[in-house]
Amino acid sequence: MTMDSVGGRRYLMCRPTYFAVSYKINPWMDPTAPYDTALAIEQWTRLRETFLELGHTVEEIDPLPGLPDMVFAANGATVVDGTVLAVQFRDPERADEGPAYRSWFERAGYAVHEAKFVNEGEGDLMLAGDVVLAGTGFRTTHAAHARAQEVLGRPVITLQLVDPRFYHLDTALCVLSGSDGTGPAKIAYLPEAFSPGSQAVLRLLFPDAVIASVADAEVLGLNAVSDGTTVVLASQAVELAAALRERGYRTIGVDMSELRKAGGGAKCCTLELRPGGGTS
Ligand code: ARG
Numbered sequence: 001m002t003m004d005s006v007g008g009r010r011y012l013m014c015r016p017t018y019f020a021v022s023y024k025i026n027p028w029m030d031p032t033a034p035y036d037t038a039l040a041i042e043q044w045t046r047l048r049e050t051f052l053e054l055g056h057t058v059e060e061i062d063p064l065p066g067l068p069d070m071v072f073a074a075n076g077a078t079v080v081d082g083t084v085l086a087v088q089f090r091d092p093e094r095a096d097e098g099p100a101y102r103s104w105f106e107r108a109g110y111a112v113h114e115a116k117f118v119n120e121g122e123g124d125l126m127l128a129g130d131v132v133l134a135g136t137g138f139r140t141t142h143a144a145h146a147r148a149q150e151v152l153g154r155p156v157i158t159l160q161l162v163d164p165r166f167y168h169l170d171t172a173l174c175v176l177s178g179s180d181g182t183g184p185a186k187i188a189y190l191p192e193a194f195s196p197g198s199q200a201v202l203r204l205l206f207p208d209a210v211i212a213s214v215a216d217a218e219v220l221g222l223n224a225v226s227d228g229t230t231v232v233l234a235s236q237a238v239e240l241a242a243a244l245r246e247r248g249y250r251t252i253g254v255d256m257s258e259l260r261k262a263g264g265g266a267k268c269c270t271l272e273l274r275p276g277g278g279t280s
Contacts, residue, residue: 008055009180009227010273012104013048016040016071017063021261025091026167028263040258044071047254047266050232051225054252059273061104069094072264073271074122074170076101079110080132080152080181082276085125088115090139113151119144122271123168129178129185130154135169137161137195154181159202160195166217170267173202174224176210176231176249180274183228186210186247188240190217210247216240220256223265232266 019040021029051058063070076097078085086102089095098115105112119125124140125148126133132154134145138161149156159169166172172193178185188210191199202209212222221237231244235253244251256265 008057009051010057010059010275011051011225012059012061012073012076012271012273013044013269014061014063014070014073014076016044016259018065018068019071019259019262020068022068023093025093026263027165028260030261033261035261036258040071043254043256043258044269047232047256047269050252050254051270054227054230054232056227059108061101064096064100067094067097067100069262069264070097070100071259072123072262072268073101074268075120075168076271077105077112077121078119078125078132078148078152079271079273080127080154081274082110083152084110084112085119085121085148085151086112086115087121088118088144089120090118115144116147117141117144119147120168123170123268125156126169126173126175127154127179127181127272127274128175128187129181129183131185132156133159133169133173133175133187135159135161135172138164138167140169157201157205159198161193162195163193166190166193167263168268171220171223171263171265172217174222174226174231174233174267176226176244176247177228179226179272180228188212188222188224188244190214190222193217210240210243212240212243220260220263220265223256223267225266225270234260234265
């Protein structure tokens, strides 16, 4: 394993070499529409370079032919304190990604805990300070939330997603501060993507959250990566970027339009590797 860069985050990414929109497992995907793999690679490369310029470390997992969604590394695992909870996809089209990510972690020397239930990794399980915010309703199941709490040793807060366009938690909510488990958590989210009860929970836990508009969420603006200081988000999410700057964050816009055809943005392409053991 490589060491963390000083002060930087460590991310795992998967080059979209075999990117395609060849099946439909969310409302964004249209297998009859054209897509451009070369452009997807270009956009992904720019995202990777942005992370490197910010002083973060990027690890890469080899893409596999026949797994066009493997670029969405956030769905590959959940890593908290160096502990890895493996994933189990809902859809057969993505099933083989689970073992592929699992073996990357095993080769890197991590202890990996099996998923046991449908669980799509950081797409639905997002560390926010001390707690894990956990989406359900479309992909990751309630049973997986209990499993995550047991394996990761963090309180898990279940949040019910209700809009099929925002099928993973990371399409409806962004952890702005505390995604590395340190400090008070700050978030941005789209209230309409959650059930009334979950909206109440979010208001209670995060009274000062940034509230996103539907327009920003529709360009997957909430599918953003924050290191606590700089937020990397869809360049089309202009209102959200302005609101974040008002709160003191620096924002960097990235065009992820080609990957959005599969329903993914910057965060979907990025899995945070949170170190364990001491203060590294
Ligand atoms: N086509 C993929 C799917 O529907 C997109 C995954 C996006 N990933 C994410 N973390 N939201 O599973």
